[in-house]
Amino acid sequence: MPKVNYGKMLDDRLAELEASGEKPTLLLHACCAPCSSHTLEFLHSHFRITLYFCNPNIAPEEEFDFRLSELKRLVREMGLDIEVIEEEYDPKPFFELAKGLEELPERGERCQRCIELRLRMAAAKAKELGCELFTTTLTISPHKDCQFINECGARIADESGVDYLFSDFKKHEGYKRSIELSRQYGLYRQNYCGCVYSKANSQKDRSENG
Numbered sequence: 001m002p003k004v005n006y007g008k009m010l011d012d013r014l015a016e017l018e019a020s021g022e023k024p025t026l027l028l029h030a031c032c033a034p035c036s037s038h039t040l041e042f043l044h045s046h047f048r049i050t051l052y053f054c055n056p057n058i059a060p061e062e063e064f065d066f067r068l069s070e071l072k073r074l075v076r077e078m079g080l081d082i083e084v085i086e087e088e089y090d091p092k093p094f095f096e097l098a099k100g101l102e103e104l105p106e107r108g109e110r111c112q113r114c115i116e117l118r119l120r121m122a123a124a125k126a127k128e129l130g131c132e133l134f135t136t137t138l139t140i141s142p143h144k145d146c147q148f149i150n151e152c153g154a155r156i157a158d159e160s161g162v163d164y165l166f167s168d169f170k171k172h173e174g175y176k177r178s179i180e181l182s183r184q185y186g187l188y189r190q191n192y193c194g195c196v197y198s199k200a201n202s203q204k205d206r207s208e209n210g
């Protein structure tokens with residue numbers, strides 16, 4: 001299947017909005033502050049954004065709390081008038097979906113289910129709040145499957161009736177910019193994706209590589 005240029009799709013959408021002068025409401029699912037930094041800088045003049053921290057995959061709870069507090073600090077220090085809403089810490093649905101898939105490497109089926117869970121929750125929250133669109137910061141990560149994320153978002157949009165904003169936030173040096181902004185704001189950059197399995201893998205890699 002030919003690769004879709006999701007970065008261009010986003011550029012085209014932003015150009016349309018600019019031409020029309022519209023500024024729709026967007027529920028932006030946020031995985032962490034570093035991934036949100038460039039994404040917010042890139043999107044905030046085009047949308048009325050609500051940030052949604054919904055990550056039942058993250059462990060332990062202290063890590064969840066710290067990533068959330070860094071996200072809130074970032075929004076404050078960037079001077080953005082954006083509300084951050086959060087789902088309470090409840091890892092049960094994540095452990096349910098990960099059953100039998102604990103040993104899989106990143107980008108495998110466990111990750112696909114993990115991403116789908118968070119996108120579903122984001123679409124449901126967007127619907128509840130009456131937001132016109134939803135999307136996720138996750139496409140900024142070079143470790144994530146951008147095509148899967150966007151296809152999954154489109155499927156959930158069809159089912160939920162809430163429009164999905166296609167994206168590839170890596171474009172326009174987005175990932176590099178997120179590193180610069182993380183440095184500028186002194187953000188905590190975690191060394192594992194989020195779940196206990198990714199944490200164990202990261203520890204193993206570091207001990208193997210000294």
Ligand code: SF4
Nearest residue numbers: 111114193194195198
């Ligand atoms: S590695 Fe990341 S995306 Fe994959 S299951 Fe764990 S937290 Fe979710």
